[in-house]
Amino acid sequence: MSKPKNRQMSLIAFLQAQNCSNYVGSWRHPASMTDFMTPEYYQRIARTLEDGKFDMAFFDDRLAMPDIYGDDHRETVANGVRAVKMDPTTILMAMACATTHLGLGSTYSTTYYEPFHVARLFATLDLMTKGRVAWNVVTSLNDSEAHNFGREEHLEHDLRYDRADEFMEAVLGLWDSWEDDALILDKASGRFADPDKVHRLNYQGKYFKSKGPLPVPRSTQGHPVILQAGASGRGMTFASRWAELVFAAYPNLEAGKKTYASYKKSIADAGRDPDLVKIAPAVKFVVGESEAHAQDKLALAASTSRPIDGLSLLCEVLNVDFAARPYEQPFTDAELAAVSWHSLRDKVIQASGKKNPSVKDFVEASARGTVKEGPNFVGTPTQVADQMEDWFTGGACDGFVIQALHVPGSYEDFTRLVVPELQRRGLHRKEYAGDTLRENLGLPRPNAGDWKRTDKKAVAA
Structure with missing residues (x-):
């Protein structure tokens, strides 16, 4: 699968607003910082990522402490199994204050929130960061989350996605409330905005209703970038319809090629341009000044896991x-x-x-819960860059989601050792392309109503 010579990979850091990275054992690592309940912790990471010209820092999230094992939270708390779960959107703002270009993505659920709330929250975040925000769309996972929101049980898998389709229609419709030139701000005449360019939505579906208009004008990048990680058949269909950046998971290069091709075909079948949707697999990176050093680092990280x-x-x-x-x-x-x-x-x-x-x-x-989950790229900067280049040029991805085995060291090692090698090969930028996340991801700025024109399944407002 040939790729343009000037094609560069997207780099996304996988973060958690909690006591550990996505790898639980990271909090036990002797080099991990423990001030995870302070803004400085996240700002430290943000500055490192911006130094490495990362596209984005992305936060995964759950709406409940893991408490299903034994129907109790005690083991989770005692062992620090993602026991702390803060709201990531607040943390994004602390990181935004420490950076000027780094994109900032957060997870928010379509099952336990309302379209108007999510539309207003993320539109405001996008304005306050000058167009650097992304929303990771999830349908949530379990009964513990349902119980925290006063529900008896979590919704069935495919039903969650059916509701999420309507949720997306409502949110995107609300984001289109204001035309780009609606604001006038003429003090002399007293004319604030053109009412003919601010539109009521009047969305009504099977699961959601929303009148609108959203009282938040459009941002510099139009609206937040849409992220998604659907991996089941129904999830892939949802991601192909809505996502602008897909987080993928596959164990090796050959499997990655097949999944990548399948996603791109599904996106085209949904009536969208597959070249305008990025696909990035999650990978653990362990890099050392020598191969032996990298293997020692991996062994140390592996020793921190517990059954x-x-x-x-x-x-x-x-x-x-x-x-x-x-x-x-x-x-x-x-x-x-x-x-x-x-x-x-x-x-x-x-x-x-x-x-x-x-x-x-x-x-x-x-x-x-172990370092064996998912692919690991381990070795010297050259060896790690070789593996990344094989996946990137071999038709498996458009970039990578970097998972940390300890924090902030994993991100610091990657930025200090791997990024310069990728830049030397022309695979990663030396400077940001623009001020917004869309510009740096190479995605076009959407016009109001674009999603209706490209989405074959959209319900007219």
Whole structure:
């Protein structure tokens, strides 16, 4: 798959507004900072990422502490298994104050919030950062989140995406309330804005209604960039319809090529230009001044994991209590159909070779909570850059989501050692392309109503 010579990879840092990175053991690492409840912690990371000319710092999120294992939160709290979960949108603003170009993305759920709230929040964030914000659209995962919002149980998988489609129509419609030149601000005449250029939405779907207009004008970049990480069949369909940057997960280059091609075809089938949607897989990076040094770093990070990490995280994302069943008892077809994260379930079935895997199979095949989960690029700067270049030029991705095994050291090592090598090869920028996230991602600024013209399934407002 040939690529233009001037094509450069996108770099996204995977963050959590919590006591650890996405790798739980990171908080136990002797070099990790422990001031994660201060703005300085996140600003320190932000400055490092901007020095490395990263496109964006992105926050994943859950709306509940992991407490499904044993139907209790005690093990989570005692072991620091993502026990702290702060609102990432507030932290984005602290990072924005310490940077001028770095993009800032945050997760917000379509299941537990309302379209108007999300539309106003992210439109305001985008204005206050001068066009550097992205929204990661999720449908959430489990009953613990439902209980925190007064619901009895989490919605069924495909239903969540059906509702999310309407949620997106409402949010994008609200973001289109103001035309770009609606503001007049003529003090002499007293004319503030042109009412003919501010539009009521009057959205009405099966699940959501929203009158509008949104009382927030459009930002420099039009509206926030849309992120998504759907990996199941229904999730990929949703991402192909809405996402401008897709977070992918695949174990190796060959699998990545197939998934990348599948995503691009699905995006085209949805009536959109696949060249205007970035796809970036999550990868753990461990780099050292020598290969032996890098392997020692990986071994140290691996030593920080605990069995409870994987058990707690699996229960969280599958919405199943593993403590309530024998370790090697196979799940029934009905039990497997009810798990929340379909793509992880399917991955375990494929990896284990069992139609009905057990708890033991889920733990071993997923490697959840360990450094073995997902691909690791390990070695010297040259060796790591070689692996990245193979994936990038080999038709597997448009960039990478960098996962940290300790904080802030993983990001500092990558910026100090790998970024210069990527820049030397012409694979990564030396200067930012512009002031907005869209400019730096190479995405066009949307005009009001663009999503209706390109989306075959859109419901007219």
